[in-house]
Amino acid sequence: MKRSEFIGEFDLDAVLTELSVDLDIRVTRRMLAGACIGSNPEDAYLSARELRESLEWIHEGENEGKVKLTTILSTACDDFQRCLYYCVAGKGVVTMLDDLVWLEKLLEARGRIAGHIYRNKLPVKPLVNPYVAAEPDGPLGRFDPSFAIGASWSHDPGPDYDSDDRGPGPKLKG
Template sequence: MSHAQSLFLAQFDLDITLRDAALDEQNTPSRRMIANAAIGIHVEDAYYSVRELREAVSWIHEGEHGGKRKLVGILSNSTGDDFQRCIYFCLAGRGVAEMLDDLMWLEDVLEGRGRVAGQMRQRRVRIRPLRSPYVGDEPDGPMVSMDEDFPLGRSWWIDPALED
């Protein structure tokens, strides 16, 4: 390995893709927000949290039994952290198609980030420590209602992305 390569790989930044996505003016504002929100979140936690959230939204959209219960469980989880709620509320009300597109996009980005992390560990490349943006592991503030019989608002039925 050359000196330049060793300097480049001295501490690999796993968040570089998220930082790029957050600054890319070609990305929608909602994608830039959720990319920013994922910076510093543990590699596996970020991926599985977004995947679980995307599954819940998909189940509701597809009319699957238990979809609302799953979403309520995510948003009212008093033992989890605020990351999933942050992602959800960045996208809430924008239309279910756009929400699902953005969640699938972030899930893909985070899956790639995880694969890179695995490759870097295999190669024994030092990884820059992730600095969680959260100061605590517990939720901060009021929780979403535990009632799974919540009404779905207009964004679940009227989607600006599908008009025209």
């Protein structure tokens, strides 16, 4: 008997789905994982990497980072990268970068698995694109690449801080 007779279609979104509801990780990471469900593995990885690089360049004081970020936020394509950015925006640069590096590694692994599956023509559950159109839903902002860096870029409590305050009890980390 062939292995394929025992194994059904592989779900490329299984890990993202699990992480999107995992209360043991930071809320921003849950949001990022949820935002990637249904996304094309290669596109999602490259989009997350491009966004992380732009924020890293800004953090390092390189003007190209601001230009890249304003381009990302004002491009008339689906809202995926804007969604990722607004999941982490204002959380502090260290936390933003930490969460995007985490997502990038996750999406890289997902992409490698998808590549193996597709090359070997193994059964895979179809991905359901979360976007119903290739253009943005609503107005696009116009951004000046010389925008001022806000306080979250200079006052950062770090990745162990979680502003997910749901009342008394321990703060979530991770």
